[in-house]
Amino acid sequence: MMITRTFFRGIVIAALMGFAGGVALLQSYSIKSELAVADNFGNFYVAGKNRLAKYSTEGKYLFPYEEFRYGKIGAIDPTNPLKLMVYFPDFSTAVFLDKFLSPLSTLNFFELGYQNITAVASSVDGKVWFYDNVDFKLKKIDETGKVFRESQPLNLILKQTPYPNFMLERDNQVYMNDPQLGILVFDFYGSYGKTIPLKGLIKFQVTQGNIVYFEEQKLKSYTPNTFETKEVQLPDTARLTNALISKDKLLLLKPDSLFFYSY
Numbered sequence: 001m002m003i004t005r006t007f008f009r010g011i012v013i014a015a016l017m018g019f020a021g022g023v024a025l026l027q028s029y030s031i032k033s034e035l036a037v038a039d040n041f042g043n044f045y046v047a048g049k050n051r052l053a054k055y056s057t058e059g060k061y062l063f064p065y066e067e068f069r070y071g072k073i074g075a076i077d078p079t080n081p082l083k084l085m086v087y088f089p090d091f092s093t094a095v096f097l098d099k100f101l102s103p104l105s106t107l108n109f110f111e112l113g114y115q116n117i118t119a120v121a122s123s124v125d126g127k128v129w130f131y132d133n134v135d136f137k138l139k140k141i142d143e144t145g146k147v148f149r150e151s152q153p154l155n156l157i158l159k160q161t162p163y164p165n166f167m168l169e170r171d172n173q174v175y176m177n178d179p180q181l182g183i184l185v186f187d188f189y190g191s192y193g194k195t196i197p198l199k200g201l202i203k204f205q206v207t208q209g210n211i212v213y214f215e216e217q218k219l220k221s222y223t224p225n226t227f228e229t230k231e232v233q234l235p236d237t238a239r240l241t242n243a244l245i246s247k248d249k250l251l252l253l254k255p256d257s258l259f260f261y262s263y
Helices: 013-020 154-158
Strands: 002-004 024-030 035-038 044-048 051-055 061-066 075-077 084-088 093-097 103-108 117-122 128-132 137-141 147-150 166-170 173-178 182-187 192-196 205-207 210-215 218-223 228-232 242-246 249-254 257-262
Touching (some): 035 249, 044 249, 084 117, 205 242
Antiparallel strands (some): 084 093, 210 218
16 A cells, blocks of 8 residues: 555645645634544534534534433434434434534434444435444434345355444445455445455545545545555644544544644
């Protein structure tokens, strides 16, 4: 795998050219957090244990959300920013929030008959993708449990059993991450297409077909068509646990603080 210390080509080029010219700190917060994602409008969502906060594209604090009934927040999916999905793995429950982080509805996989769910993702059409570890299928359902799409048994297709820990939908494709196998890519109908050979990942972004992820204190971008990995030096890497890019903004996440930059 070729690695070059240049800027991403597949992301907004003008913005990354600006990154080379320097960054400006917009906001910083003292807060304990573990998860961070960005939506298509440039808003950021940061969560720690039972609490979620929404920040504007300028890094300004907007709205809070707290939920203590379902355990710890395990995933946030802003694929549909008007119907944000927050997943609580301990209770196999997804809560959907509006743009103000007010609850809209709840989906409990146990109540729908699914006992072993390891990864879920929101869809732009308001439905939910998930991996069923019982019959080894990727499935798409609505909030009543009606199945709209499902893959073939992946243990038969792959000749081994996947154990995904993360998935997301982007540009009519579903990306399902297995740290041991790589990123499995499916079309909008749930049919398996290929495996991107990036292993050991926990979370990632998909931007214009590139896989953007934080690793070794760097923000990296992998281009599947060229098999190239490119890196960006970050302005601060001390105790850094994650980094996200969204349009011309950058979020750096530490165990007890957040930093928002423009570039």
